[in-house]
Amino acid sequence: MQKNEQISALILAGGRGSRMGHVDKGLQPFQGATMVAHVLERLAPQVGAIAINANQNLARYEAFGVPVWPDETTGFAGPLAGLEAGMRHCATPYMVTAPCDSPFLPRDLAARLFHALQSQRADVALAVTQEVGMRKQPHPVFCLVKTRLLQVLSSYLAEGGRKMDGWYADLKVAEVQFDDNDAFRNINTLDELHSLDTARAPKRLHDVTSCLSGYDPDALPVRDAQRIIREFVSPIASIEKVALRAALDRVLARDITSPISVPAHDNSAMDGFALRGADLRADGPTTLKVVDTVYAGRPSGATPAAGECVRIMTGGVMPAGCDSVVPQEFVARIGEADITVDAGVIRVGDNRRFAGEDLMAGSAALKKGRIIRPADLGLLASLGIAEVPVQRRLRVAFFSTGDELRSIGEPLDAGCVYDSNRYTLYGMLQRLGCDIIDMGVVKDDPQALEEALRNACENADAIVTSGGVSVGAADYTRDIMARLGDVTFWKIGMRPGRPLAFGKINSNGHSAFLFGLPGNPVAVMVSFYFFARAALLYMMGADAPLPLLKVKSAAAIRKKTGRTEYQRGILAHDANGGQHVSITGSQGSGILRSMSEANCMVVLHDEQGNVAAGDLVDVMLFEGLV
Numbered sequence: 135m136q137k138n139e140q141i142s143a144l145i146l147a148g149g150r151g152s153r154m155g156h157v158d159k160g161l162q163p164f165q166g167a168t169m170v171a172h173v174l175e176r177l178a179p180q181v182g183a184i185a186i187n188a189n190q191n192l193a194r195y196e197a198f199g200v201p202v203w204p205d206e207t208t209g210f211a212g213p214l215a216g217l218e219a220g221m222r223h224c225a226t227p228y229m230v231t232a233p234c235d236s237p238f239l240p241r242d243l244a245a246r247l248f249h250a251l252q253s254q255r256a257d258v259a260l261a262v263t264q265e266v267g268m269r270k271q272p273h274p275v276f277c278l279v280k281t282r283l284l285q286v287l288s289s290y291l292a293e294g295g296r297k298m299d300g301w302y303a304d305l306k307v308a309e310v311q312f313d314d315n316d317a318f319r320n321i322n323t324l325d326e327l328h329s330l331d332t333a334r335a336p337k338r339l340h341d342v343t344s345c346l347s348g349y350d351p352d353a354l355p356v357r358d359a360q361r362i363i364r365e366f367v368s369p370i371a372s373i374e375k376v377a378l379r380a381a382l383d384r385v386l387a388r389d390i391t392s393p394i395s396v397p398a399h400d401n402s403a404m405d406g407f408a409l410r411g412a413d414l415r416a417d418g419p420t421t422l423k424v425v426d427t428v429y430a431g432r433p434s435g436a437t438p439a440a441g442e443c444v445r446i447m448t449g450g451v452m453p454a455g456c457d458s459v460v461p462q463e464f465v466a467r468i469g470e471a472d473i474t475v476d477a478g479v480i481r482v483g484d485n486r487r488f489a490g491e492d493l494m495a496g497s498a499a500l501k502k503g504r505i506i507r508p509a510d511l512g513l514l515a516s517l518g519i520a521e522v523p524v525q526r527r528l529r530v531a532f533f534s535t536g537d538e539l540r541s542i543g544e545p546l547d548a549g550c551v552y553d554s555n556r557y558t559l560y561g562m563l564q565r566l567g568c569d570i571i572d573m574g575v576v577k578d579d580p581q582a583l584e585e586a587l588r589n590a591c592e593n594a595d596a597i598v599t600s601g602g603v604s605v606g607a608a609d610y611t612r613d614i615m616a617r618l619g620d621v622t623f624w625k626i627g628m629r630p631g632r633p634l635a636f637g638k639i640n641s642n643g644h645s646a647f648l649f650g651l652p653g654n655p656v657a658v659m660v661s662f663y664f665f666a667r668a669a670l671l672y673m674m675g676a677d678a679p680l681p682l683l684k685v686k687s688a689a690a691i692r693k694k695t696g697r698t699e700y701q702r703g704i705l706a707h708d709a710n711g712g713q714h715v716s717i718t719g720s721q722g723s724g725i726l727r728s729m730s731e732a733n734c735m736v737v738l739h740d741e742q743g744n745v746a747a748g749d750l751v752d753v754m755l756f757e758g759l760v
């Protein structure tokens with residue numbers, strides 16, 4: 135974001151922190167620094183100059199190397215007094231403010247407020263947010279003002295005014311809508327501060343693994359590896375708004391509350407005649423006078439009296455007083471101006487759809503974390519929602535390692551193989567909806583590996599590599615990974631996919647989670663599905679557990695206890711209309727055909743031994759998984 139030299143920033147740290155037990159809020163430790171330091175770090179790059187308004191601990195604020203201006207009115211007159219002090223000292227025509235307890239403020243705050251101020255020829259611009267289905271929420275302490283308005287503010291204060299949004303009542307105000315409500319989140323209590331601090335503090339792998347009893351990196355059960363990974367990774371907290379169609383397959387970032395009732399009115403489920411159920415005789419035919427016709431989308435306003443009815447189309451609004459609809463094909467006689475209905479053809483209330491029976495205004499329509507499917511697009515459209523808050527896409531860099539690998543298009547030299555892992559990884563990552571960075575093949579060369587890992591780390595949220603994580607002499611990958619961060623190497627009690635590297639690496643102030651998958655072509659896929667997939671989904675804020683089905687095994691399967699086996703299976707119908715699963719031929723870790731032929735994975739758990747024909751086994755369908 136570009137710096138605007140015409141704007142100065144003022145951090146409002148002059149409050150008494152009464153909700154924090156009278157501590158100085160700005161100086162509270164938060165994620166390895168103080169709260170005010172986080173605000174400084176976000177705001178300073180946006181403006182030409184920056185200062186702090188504080189009324190206590192002035193020397194500690196001055197230690198940040200920026201000017202500190204106390205209120206000029208005594209007695210903690212609130213943020214307006216700070217604003218006044220700031221405007222008096224400010225040397226630029228514009229000043230932007232933010233409170234010291236908002237460490238997540240937008241990095242484009244000044245630019246967007248300034249743009250709105252200019253384009254709307256306003257005096258003050260302020261941030262607002264609006265949750266879907268909720269009222270607009272202004273954030274007057276996040277504002278941009280023309281500094282020449284000092285006089286207006288001083289008069290308001292002199293008259294005893296104290297409300298942040300009161301002083302500009304007679305000025306032109308531009309509101310700027312920001313999508314990320316959390317960016318304006320201020321931290322009011324020490325409890326809130328501590329819980330956020332621990333939730334977001336970087337974890338060490340050791341802290342996670344040490345909580346596990348009997349942790350052995352060389353014989354780690356699948357469940358434990360999955361648990362450690364889940365504990366260690368953290369979700370990205372960045373939201374964007376996209377047009378409804380573009381939300382397909384994206385992760386919903388906020389709960390959606392229905393702003394309207396769907397349908398909005400009671401209406402007919404059939405083409406027929408709307409009537410008053412009480413008019414229908416139980417002992418013989420009823421004749422009713424037809425007084426009007428109602429088409430869908432054209433309410434008639436008619437209010438039929440006793441003995442009257444209205445011709446109605448499917449979706450037409452039920453006329454007042456009517457509670458039932460008789461479909462036209464059930465009517466015994468349709469005359470010029472009346473109809474006759476036989477006894478017992480409908481019950482009172484039949485074929486009437488109630489207002490809000492699909493969704494009631496104010497009710498929860500969709501939960502955040504959901505991956506948006508076609509039905510959800512329709513549901514959102516039925517609510518009139520044109521833009522959807524979604525998580526930003528996860529950026530995932532991936533590459534293959536190995537001197538023997540050739541990319542397609544290159545000649546296949548003696549002893550070499552074509553790189554297939556990068557294509558299976560491409561497919562799997564693409565299906566997960568990630569933004570992918572394909573980094574090609576990297577040679578078994580320490581310098582090339584380090585460069586690739588650093589580059590990936592600086593550009594992605596997560597890195598997926600294949601190969602080099604076992605114990606071979608040319609497998610430098612392990613050493614380099616370990617050197618760049620907090621990475622552990624496991625031998626997992628599973629087949630295929632025994633070796634796995636996992637952790638987080640750092641480069642030039644960036645960090646990324648790392649999944650070092652084994653090189654064998656089936657192992658790379660199985661490790662992706664059972665470790666990386668869930669972790670990446672969690673990072674992208676998605677809540678998408680996969681069901682395991684129980685299906686009969688068509689034949690006996692040999693299985694060792696004490697490890698998880700992922701056998702490639704074909705689920706098919708048998709002659710009796712039931713289903714069974716059979717294993718695809720050779721299950722070798724290099725036989726990619728076994729994956730291609732399969733339509734599911736048979737999951738044989740640690741404690742399971744040999745399977746007899748007809749036994750039920752757990753099956754995970756590729757459909758949904760891939």
Ligand SMILES: Nc1nc2c(c(=O)[nH]1)N[C@H]1C(S)=C(S)[C@@H](COP(=O)(O)OP(=O)(O)OC[C@H]3O[C@@H](n4cnc5c(N)ncnc54)[C@H](O)[C@@H]3O)O[C@H]1N2
Nearest residue numbers: 534536552553554555556601602603604632652653654657
């Ligand atoms: N002494 C031991 N040797 C091995 C062990 C072990 O525990 N002790 N584990 C075996 C298991 S299990 C696996 S899985 C592999 C994993 O090896 P690496 O992750 O080090 O992978 P590489 O050695 O680089 O390659 C293994 C194999 O896969 C082929 N490969 C690699 N990348 C690709 C690619 N992109 N496309 C196609 N094929 C690829 C590579 O040519 C090798 O054949 O280690 C076992 N050894």
Ligand code: MOO
Nearest residue numbers: 630631632657723
């Ligand atoms: O576990 Mo390795 O993945 O069997 O070939």
Ligand SMILES: [Mg+2]
Nearest residue numbers: 602604606609
């Ligand atoms: Mg190897």
